[in-house]
Amino acid sequence: MEKNQKVGPSSYSEPLVDNPALVTFFIRHLNFWYGDFNALTDVSLDVRKHAITAFIGPSGCGKSTFLRCLNRMNDLIAGTKVEGTVLFDQADIYGQGVDPVDLRRRVGMIFQQPNPFPQSIYDNVAYGPRLQGIKNKAELDAIVEKSLDKANLWKEVKDILNKNGLALSGGQQQRLCIARVLAVQPEVILMDEPCSAIDPTSVQKIEDLMHEIQDQVTIIIVTHNMQQAARVSDYTSFFLQEVAGEPAILVESGPTSDIFTNPIDQRTEDYITGRFG
Amino acid sequence: MSDPTNEYTDWEEFEDGTLTEEEVELADDRWADAEIEDSARSIDETGDEKRNVVAELMRERAAKAQSRADDDTVDKMIGIVDGEAPVGIDDGIDLAAGAGAGKLQLVTRQTQIKEFVLASVFFLCAIVAVLGVALIFAFVAYKAFPIFTEVGFGNFITGTEWSGTEGKFGIVPFIVGSFVVTLGALAIGAPLAVMTAVFLSELASKKIRSFVRPAVELLAGIPSVVYGFFGVVVIAPIVSRLFGGVGFGPLTAWIILSIMIVPTIATLTEDALDSIPMGIREASFAMGANQWQTIYKVVLPAAKLGIIDAVILGMGRAIGETMAVLMVVGNAPQLFAGITRPISTLTSQIVLDMGYATGTQRTALFGMAAILFIISMSLVLTVRLLSRFGQEMSG
Numbered sequence: 001m002e003k004n005q006k007v008g009p010s011s012y013s014e015p016l017v018d019n020p021a022l023v024t025f026f027i028r029h030l031n032f033w034y035g036d037f038n039a040l041t042d043v044s045l046d047v048r049k050h051a052i053t054a055f056i057g058p059s060g061c062g063k064s065t066f067l068r069c070l071n072r073m074n075d076l077i078a079g080t081k082v083e084g085t086v087l088f089d090q091a092d093i094y095g096q097g098v099d100p101v102d103l104r105r106r107v108g109m110i111f112q113q114p115n116p117f118p119q120s121i122y123d124n125v126a127y128g129p130r131l132q133g134i135k136n137k138a139e140l141d142a143i144v145e146k147s148l149d150k151a152n153l154w155k156e157v158k159d160i161l162n163k164n165g166l167a168l169s170g171g172q173q174q175r176l177c178i179a180r181v182l183a184v185q186p187e188v189i190l191m192d193e194p195c196s197a198i199d200p201t202s203v204q205k206i207e208d209l210m211h212e213i214q215d216q217v218t219i220i221i222v223t224h225n226m227q228q229a230a231r232v233s234d235y236t237s238f239f240l241q242e243v244a245g246e247p248a249i250l251v252e253s254g255p256t257s258d259i260f261t262n263p264i265d266q267r268t269e270d271y272i273t274g275r276f277g
Numbered sequence: 278m279s280d281p282t283n284e285y286t287d288w289e290e291f292e293d294g295t296l297t298e299e300e301v302e303l304a305d306d307r308w309a310d311a312e313i314e315d316s317a318r319s320i321d322e323t324g325d326e327k328r329n330v331v332a333e334l335m336r337e338r339a340a341k342a343q344s345r346a347d348d349d350t351v352d353k354m355i356g357i358v359d360g361e362a363p364v365g366i367d368d369g370i371d372l373a374a375g376a377g378a379g380k381l382q383l384v385t386r387q388t389q390i391k392e393f394v395l396a397s398v399f400f401l402c403a404i405v406a407v408l409g410v411a412l413i414f415a416f417v418a419y420k421a422f423p424i425f426t427e428v429g430f431g432n433f434i435t436g437t438e439w440s441g442t443e444g445k446f447g448i449v450p451f452i453v454g455s456f457v458v459t460l461g462a463l464a465i466g467a468p469l470a471v472m473t474a475v476f477l478s479e480l481a482s483k484k485i486r487s488f489v490r491p492a493v494e495l496l497a498g499i500p501s502v503v504y505g506f507f508g509v510v511v512i513a514p515i516v517s518r519l520f521g522g523v524g525f526g527p528l529t530a531w532i533i534l535s536i537m538i539v540p541t542i543a544t545l546t547e548d549a550l551d552s553i554p555m556g557i558r559e560a561s562f563a564m565g566a567n568q569w570q571t572i573y574k575v576v577l578p579a580a581k582l583g584i585i586d587a588v589i590l591g592m593g594r595a596i597g598e599t600m601a602v603l604m605v606v607g608n609a610p611q612l613f614a615g616i617t618r619p620i621s622t623l624t625s626q627i628v629l630d631m632g633y634a635t636g637t638q639r640t641a642l643f644g645m646a647a648i649l650f651i652i653s654m655s656l657v658l659t660v661r662l663l664s665r666f667g668q669e670m671s672g
Contacts, residue, residue: 076562078483105565115556118579127574128564177560184564 020090024049024188024218025070030084031247032065032074039065041247043084045237052210052219054233054256056226058271061239062248063222067190070220071107072100089187105132108186112193114173116165116180121148121157124165124176128184143183150213151179152205171202178209189213191221195228207232226272230260238268414650421643428637433644439610441630441638448645450612454620455649457613458530458606459596466535466595467588470542477543478550479572490547497540505604508533513605522617525607531616533601538591545590549583550576585664589657596653599624623649 020026025047032040040062047053055063065074072093074080086093093103105128116124125144134140144161148154153175157168165176174194181189195203210219210232223229229236237253252265263269424433428446436447473493477486512532517524553576561571577584607619608629621629627642627649634642 071563073559073563076559101562101565101567103565104563109559109563111556111559111563113556115554115560117557117560117575127561127566131564131566131570131574180560181564 022049023047023087024089025220026085026087026090027070028085030066030069030082030086032062032069032083033081034065034077035079037245038247040069041249043250045250045253047218047220048235049218050215051234052214052221052232053235053237054229055220055222055237055239056224056229056271057239057248057251058241059224060248061241063237063239064192065248066239066250067192067220067222068109070188070190071104071109073104073109075100105184106186107188107190108181108184110174110177110181110189110191110194113197114170114177116168116173116176118164118166120162121165121168121176122161125179125183127180132184144179147179147183148176150182150209151175152209153179169199169202171198171205174198174202175205175209178206182213186217188218188220191219193222193224196224203228226260230256236260238263238265238271240267240271242267414647417643417647417650421640421647424637424640424644427640433641434648437612439626441634444637446637446641446644448623448641448648450610451621451623451626451645452648452652453613454527454606454622455596455624455652457527457620458534458602458622459592461527461531462534462538462595463588463592465531466538467542467591469535470539470587470591471546471584473539473543474546474550475572475577478547479568479576493540493543495540496536497544501537501598501601502604504533504537504601508601508605516617520617522615523607523619524617525605526615526617526619527606527613528616529605530602533605534595534598537598537601538594541594542587542591545587546580546584549580549587552583553579582664585660589660592656592660593653596649596656597624599628603628623652 023046025045027043027045027047030040030043031038043066055067057063068074069082069086070088070093074082082094088103088107092098093100117127119127122144125147126140129140129143134143145154145158148157153172156172157163157176165173168176174197178189178194195206198206207228210221213219221229221233233256235253236256236259238251238259239248240251241248252259252263252268254264259268260272263272424446428436433446434448434452436445437449438445438447439450473489477490477493481489508529512529513524515524516522516526516529516532520528557575557579558571561575566574602622603625606622606625608621608625609619610621610626611619613620623645627645630638630642
């Protein structure tokens with residue numbers, strides 16, 4: 001079954017998008033270091049606007065690290081270093097003087113562990129809008145309801161908005177976190193294994209809402225779960241760290257149907273069919 | 278959700294403990310095989326397929342169990358379950374229990390005794406603290422009791438004049454003095470300490486933290502008499518020059534005491550801040566909040582209870598502090614009348630008079646100790662109740 005085994009750092013099953021208006025993130029030759037450890041090397045990728053892109057790969061393959069490069073969350077970890085180009089909406093996010101705070105408002109993030117603030121459900125969702133200076137109660141009420149509704153949580157919590165967010169179940173907490181992000185109307189939502197710590201019903205609801213909000217936001221989801229990637233995403237990128245201690249690479253990316261049914265790279269095929277990982 | 282890397286959790290969730298570990302492993306293998314075959318097939322059916330794998334495993338296990346067990350008993354039990362032999366749900370109990378008799382090891386007498394002794398030792402250690410508080414209070418109250426009968430409880434705690442020679446024993450000036458000194462020190466020291474802790478926990482680089490933190494902790498190790506000297510020699514002259522007066526009074530005491538309570542409050546607040554999960558900070562940053570917004574709106578509210586605890590302990594330290602206060606507060610048994618006018622506190626007055634006081638005056642000092650005890654206990658309780666109330670309101 002030796003087919004198209006490539007030795008280069010990355011191979012693509014479709015040409016990169018060349019119309020810049022369709023691209024949310026334009027990434028070229030990205031290298032990432034934790035201290036002396038080169039975690040990712042030479043990652044190049046175009047992320048399509050208003051599509052759902054999935055990053056898959058075995059544990060420790062750098063897909064979460066890469067995701068966190070896109071809203072500069074790695075800046076918060078001391079001793080990290082990024083090289084290469086990351087354009088968000090045609091602007092260099094690592095350019096001189098760029099304010100990561102503003103970037104993160106436009107590029108929201110959902111984490112693996114639901115992390116609501118230990119405050120009321122209402123205050124959780126109103127957090128972002130309040131940061132932006134919205135004080136009007138009616139306006140906040142409307143944003144809170146709309147965001148919770150989009151996150152498929154409104155029906156469950158509309159009578160307990162004053163309850164502490166931590167009193168909800170794990171799956172509800174995760175949807176609360178999604179509502180909290182939606183409330184600031186980001187252009188992109190990065191999801192770092194959002195469903196790996198929650199119950200199946202909530203997973204279903206989250207996957208549903210991803211499709212519902214897809215026309216308003218670009219979604220990038222890191223997942224360990226190949227079925228989930230196949231179910232929800234339009235495009236898929238496969239990351240792999242072939243040798244422990246060596247940097248991880250982006251092996252292949254393309255439309256999800258191609259990656260799952262007709263991958264170009266042997267390693268992708270091996271992973272998809274469950275031969276390792 | 279049949280994520281191959283999470284199979285264990287999946288199976289356990291799926292059958293809720295019905296499968297043994299080996300069977301979970303077996304199920305995993307079979308499932309992985311099935312999945313490779315089926316990877317192209319629709320994923321929605323996986324629930325049913327899983328169920329089949331489990332059902333098959335359960336059947337195999339039942340068969341194995343039967344062949345292992347004593348045939349006779351099993352036959353009888355099966356009979357009972359099938360409703361052939363004795364009827365009634367409890368009829369099989371003796372039989373079922375009999376089959377396993379003597380196979381489980383019993384708890385030995387030795388183990389029981391050992392565990393009892395251990396539990397008792399730990400209980401005794403814990404009870405020492407409780408008994409200590411109770412005994413000290415009982416002792417102080419016993420020695421103080423005569424003053425309440427001689428002078429009268431009302432006169433004692435509402436009288437504003439204190440003069441041993443004239444036989445006037447009103448302790449209002451000292452109660453007011455203690456409150457003034459404590460609250461003032463808290464007003465300066467608590468924000469100072471909390472901000473120090475925020476700096477150490479949220480802002481400082483490792484390098485800076487590595488010398489600021491030991492410095493803060495060292496403050497706790499300085500004897501209070503040294504603080505007192507510092508107040509007398511350095512702070513009092515400065516206060517005197519800037520604000521007039523002799524330099525001994527509440528203001529000087531506030532400055533000295535507020536430095537003294539910083540390490541207590543700062544260390545505990547830092548612990549409280551460190552215990553806040555990194556995740557909620559990340560969540561806040563990922564929402565486009567900057568560092569200050571994250572600290573003020575997320576981290577500090579989340580650490581609220583821990584910070585209140587820290588401030589309570591700082592308050593306890595301030596209200597009970599004797600030597601440093603005695604040296605800088607001026608020691609005049611008069612009501613608080615300005616930040617530079619000498620006053621006296623419950624603790625400092627007790628120490629001042631203890632050396633020579635006899636008779637009623639000595640008893641009055643015990644009375645003051647009892648009142649101090651009650652005041653500091655009720656302060657702690659009040660703040661605790663308030664914070665719990667606040668917690669319920671917000672959660």
